Amino acid sequence: MYLFRRAILGAAIAATLSCSALWSQEVSSDMLLHPRTDSWPLYHGDYSGKRHSSLTQITPQNVRNLTLAWAFQTNQPALIKSAPVLANGILYFSVPDHIWAVDARTGRQVWQHTEAPKKALHIGSRGVALYKENLYYLTPDAHLECLDARNGNVKWEVQVADASKGQWASMSPLIVGNHVMVGASGDFDNLQGFVRSIDADTGVTQWQWDATSPVGTPHKTTGGNAWITGTYDPQLNLVYWGTGNPTPVLNGKVRPGDNLYTCSIVALNPETGKLVWAFQPSPHDTHDWDAVEIPVLVDGNFHGKPYKMLMQASRNGYFFVLDRTNGKSLLTTNYGPVNWTSGIDKDGRPIPNPAKEPAPDGRLIAPDEGGMTNYRSPSFDPATGLFIVSAAPSYSLYFAKPADGTYGWAGADYGLWSKGVLEAIDYQTGKIRWSHELGEGAAGSGVLTTASGLLFTGNSSGTFLALDSKSGKTLWHAYSGSSINGGPETYEIDGKQYVLMTSGGVVFSWRLPETATAHPATARAAR
């Protein structure tokens, strides 16, 4: 363990805090179950993954007045892909090898924790998790670290996957009770994907659910890495995870059949890790279309009957609505051009067309390998019944031949064209109610909706956007100066609503100007 410490301030604050027994900064399970509007204590803001806020100070009428409250510069070349978590007025976020604690009122750094570069892929860090007075962070080489939230000191670390074999990590862990749930990334090797639960206090493994058979099982697939944070239903006591693609990636011949449980949505018991049900968006995938996109949990009516639903806009181009009590399909529809299926089966699963598997002379495939969407979070707006996702209609060429082998990638694919479009999907019909063009190439921003009827996101050339969630019309914009790779968040402190957005290596926090809230017209709109 090599640690470099730049934070001086953190130690001073920690010393102050330890004297103040009355002021506990512990994030309890109850705070995670019922997040307050002055916090964003989980990767998705709450356990449901809706990324919908009840805050209403910023409205469609006054959003044009939005002004910069502060900006925080990481001064690192790494792009921020992290979803900052917030509790007790302090934001915590990461890029590979770095974690920051930043004052959410001012944008001033509280501490920075920096580690020597880990010998594994540095494609991004999606953030840290909060529990009690601890942070949980996955290193690029797939170790779970428990850090003291007061100062960034590492309390303990355990290995989650053996990086020397080829897996790495980028995920923000999911905390449920005293379970820290994690997974790994990586499909350059034929390795087993899993979800593991680790004791939040001790670092001891509580259970592991394996997505696929052990490495070397004849004719069985490997892969199925869970690399995006899952969601949780406390009433049903189920955690929902998406799993990644099978390996070898583009050559499906050596792994016949559906390749369970790769490219699947799974419901697990958080106490035992036992599989309760599974639904597979991409049976026998040969295009790298992980089904790890956020399993969004929505309670509401479907065709007149109340349901506990799970919705996913999947990388393979299809939007799924499931009954999350049992995994049964309610709706399957594509939300952009797809050409790889020969229909939908009776269980709502797309049927892969064998003629569209990668071939020596190439196959034209829609969407491309990055998929119709990727790790960027969608949002569900209960007021409009819209599931809003940053989509990337796209076409590509997929190749595979015997010389590409049966290990890891085992083929080649080349994107031809793509563009970014925000798609607002009516979950009851699957129809797109409105679209908002985001520019050439895929846009990297997630989506946030608020109860005042606003939607925040970013376009593919780095401009932050606020839209009317009902119509998709632009109400406010600001160019960020770099590419946007994270999702907007919002919180309220001292009676002011802030909207947090990240771009390049900078965190921006926006709010209404002091004067605007005093202006009679705006004040009326704010009520």
Add this chain to the structure above:
Amino acid sequence: MPTAYGQGASAAAKPVFGAQGPLPAHKVYTAAEIEDGGSLFQQHCAFCHGRDAGGGESGPDLTRSKLVTGDKNGNDIGAVIRTGRMEKGMPKFALADAEVVHLIAFIHSQQDKAMSQTGDRKGVDVSDLQTGNVEAGKKYFNGAGTCSKCHSPTGDLAGVASRYEGLKLEQQMLAPRDTKARVSVTVHNGSAVTGKLAFQDEFTIALIDDDGRYRSWSKDKVTYKVDAPAEAHVELFDKYTDDDIHNLMAYIQTLR
């Protein structure tokens, strides 16, 4: 993103042959430099370009890169690492000079290794793309494909198969990269400005005029007309069959 670097081996190289063709001439690197470069490559590059530099998620196969093949002293590869190719999705990397040299050493060693490999080579070879039928491709070009509406085998496409080959040619055929859109902007006094489209989003339109000057306008203050001939290729994506593409490729390859 598609490769920007082209395919195939260099014609101008020192007379050393691997099993796959002449080995590119480049500076000699030590084993230690290559090893350190390999470690850096795994951290920063492997996700997109593959662990062996032979292509991965979204990044091109560097062992088939013309830029790598032609880079004798590391300047060209170094420039791409340092400045990135943001428009193609490649970020820039803030690495120490020695680290950049070591990465270059590793990339060259991987290309040499791929060029020396015996038997079939992984990745997309020109020979893989010969399954189409020339006559059927010509018919598609002049008929259902509507290619002949904009293109002519004796005009703009004359010799195209000598300028590109293999995967690069197929990519150009399906999604041409070097066709710049033009735009004509009419400002409120009625005067028009034309030039190459430099940028547009929902708020702004910008061009480089015929004198090379950059100009931009708020879209709500002007009227404008974009002429983007390459957009016709996008409209074809949901019309092609794979056979159409292979046949068209066979025909286009005759245009030498």
